Amino acid sequence: MHGHPLIYLDNAATSQKPQVVIDALTQFYRCDNANVHRGIHELSNRASAAFEKTRERAARFINASHSDEIIFTRGTTESINLLANAWGNQTVKAGDVILLTEMEHHSNIVPWQLLARRTGAKLAFLPVNGDEGLLDLSRLEDSLTSNVRLLAFTHISNALGTINPLVELCEKARKRGILTFVDAAQSAGHRRLDVQELGCDFLALSGHKMCAPTGIGLLYGRLELLDDMEPWQGGGDMISSVDFHESTWNKVPHKFEAGTPNIADTIALHAAMDYLDAVGRDRIAQHDSEIGAYAFEELERLGKVRLFGPRNQRAGLVSFLLHNIHAHDVVTFADRQGVALRGGHHCTQPLMKKLGVSSTSRASFYFYNTTEEVDRLIEVLRGIQKFFGE
Template identity: 50%
Template sequence: MNDMSALHAVSATPATHAGLDLARIRAEFPILRQRIHGKPLVYLDNAASVQKPKAVIDAISACYSGYYANIHRGVHLLSERSTLAYEGAREKVRAFLNAASTQEIIFTRNATESINLVASSFGGSVVKAGDEIVITGMEHHSNIVPWQMLCQRTGATLKVVPFTDAGELILEEYERFLSSGRVKIVAVVHLSNALGTLNPVKAMIDSAHARGIPVLVDGAQSVPHLTVDVRELDCDFYAFSAHKIYGPSGVGVLYGKQALLEAMPPYQGGGDMISLVTFEKTEYADLPNKFEAGTPSIADVIGLGAALDWLNAIGLNAVAAHEHELLEYATAQLQDIPGLRIIGTARDKAALASFTLQGVHPHDIGTILDRDGVAIRAGHHCAQPVMQHYGVPATARASFAVYNTRDEVDALVKALYKVKELFA
């Protein structure tokens, strides 16, 4: 069996109920064709960053080779073409999230910067000494540290919603926190990168809004796996990164309700976020430019637009169904391995399986799997409080994308049995 037939052996089996042509999808990812240490690449580190389809690579290349120029400021043709493509990508993001206006879509470097923007600008305007900020115990560091920094600056207090050993939030505690009368903002992860838990953010938003409390949702892990409608959720802010949704690194998105964004001061100062500058005063540009200081990552934003086109053509419902089937299959297989403990068993869960193996450090698991061509993540996943909850220093994590197959799950399980043999 040659390299490609080994990688695409799943195509000989029936497609999942989602009806995806997995062989065709996999063929669109050039990086998946290679061998690692002589073995076909099995890429299961998608929660960290997914691979890029040729459509995205080609869109970025076309920009740089065909029409790249700085945007907004130029009157020449290349600048106009770049501006049109850049702002076209903003409209694609607006439609993808079902935001009301492109003025509600801010481009940043990543989800981390998006959260920092809200914590600094919005949080710095409304949070005072004695106030409270509510997050959860399963947050990524990117949705912990900015709020800690805000608390240190203002004298506010961080309140943390605990979760069960299954990895489900204790919502009674959330309600108790909201009832204090001191909460000025809630920041909650939509889909946990360490546990796979899909949190009930709609209910959490509704409960907060009943008390007049705005909510930020960290959607870095959720947007590649499920349909997100910010108007249906009624969230006040939503943050995600392009590199987790088949786009390039270096681009993030912040959705914010227009009225809130208009009331917020700029996060950074510089070019393109102004309408008038004198040495006496500065007048800021309208949204979204007010929050986009300096030359942006033009080609990469265009690449994000191409990624959304590519994903929309497949259909998020089909992606979600395929990944759910993979997760169920992987969970059943992993549970049969003696000494393996799955970390995070929430009823509503998506896209990833974190685990430990008795007597083996997760970093050793990851290193040995790599020799078999299987790429997973090993570590604390930028969620150290989650690791502390379970009393482990780290976990191994296999995470799935639309191009993954049952054969790849089998390769993971086979390699894990090899780990057990080596440490027996």
């Protein structure tokens, strides 16, 4: 990149794709391409089987008790919109509260704002304790009031690298009869997830952040909750029978998958999940934790830097500002040395406002990143400081 070896440190935005995933895509289009759930011919049967096998694979990936609890979507954003519509429209009433946290991505804020506008519900936010980026859990009990219908929060913050205490949050909500939604976009490809052990009611993830193609993700929901939900999009495949004036719905999960789905990318998601488990998600989590801590420490040693997120038990990403140098300048300079960073508000504008910044620079790692690459990042940042006379 610009005459330098590429160091890709923008994995929280999207990961690179392994050859097996690319092969799964081309193999499908070359040999197995047909529509699913429709044909009687062999090719369609083959496509349908591979598509539904991914559903089973995804259920195993997050240890859902049944593959019907997996609804395929375009990604986490669409999953949350599905939830806010299919669950929210019929459950949430005026005066009800959706409890979020101050560190949510726009995708876990705006769909709830739209729901609030439709229903007269309100949003409330668990506070973040400043640059350290931890949720103020002392406020949790008081925030879980009787009118809270859902606690929706991110597992790992894309802007801070905070790992939220998922089990504790889900347990406290459950004790009050409040449903929980977990945004696992940043965590699903980085650590083991067991929805039964975690005790969450809903969870969403995006394939493209975990080695799969863009445009495929999923929403997990407990079966009895999904059974009670109304569809959110109408069309083919989601119906049982259609009359001129009325229709009946297909069963879960097909009730929520109108139209021809993203078949090829779904099948490639299967390959990505196999790949990640071959690498080992525990190993990835360990690597994340080590490289995240190493980057945090090295940035601190560099000096003249403001660091965001917790010092300990952080995810594999660091968010920072060099004193008196804007994040966009840092990203432009790093890019010229082949280092791909992200600079901006990371789709967390309310959090940025709370922290009193307009943007930060972010280096986000995956299992293929090395401490040598972090050293190179630090060397480049030192050069930027020198250029700017800092």
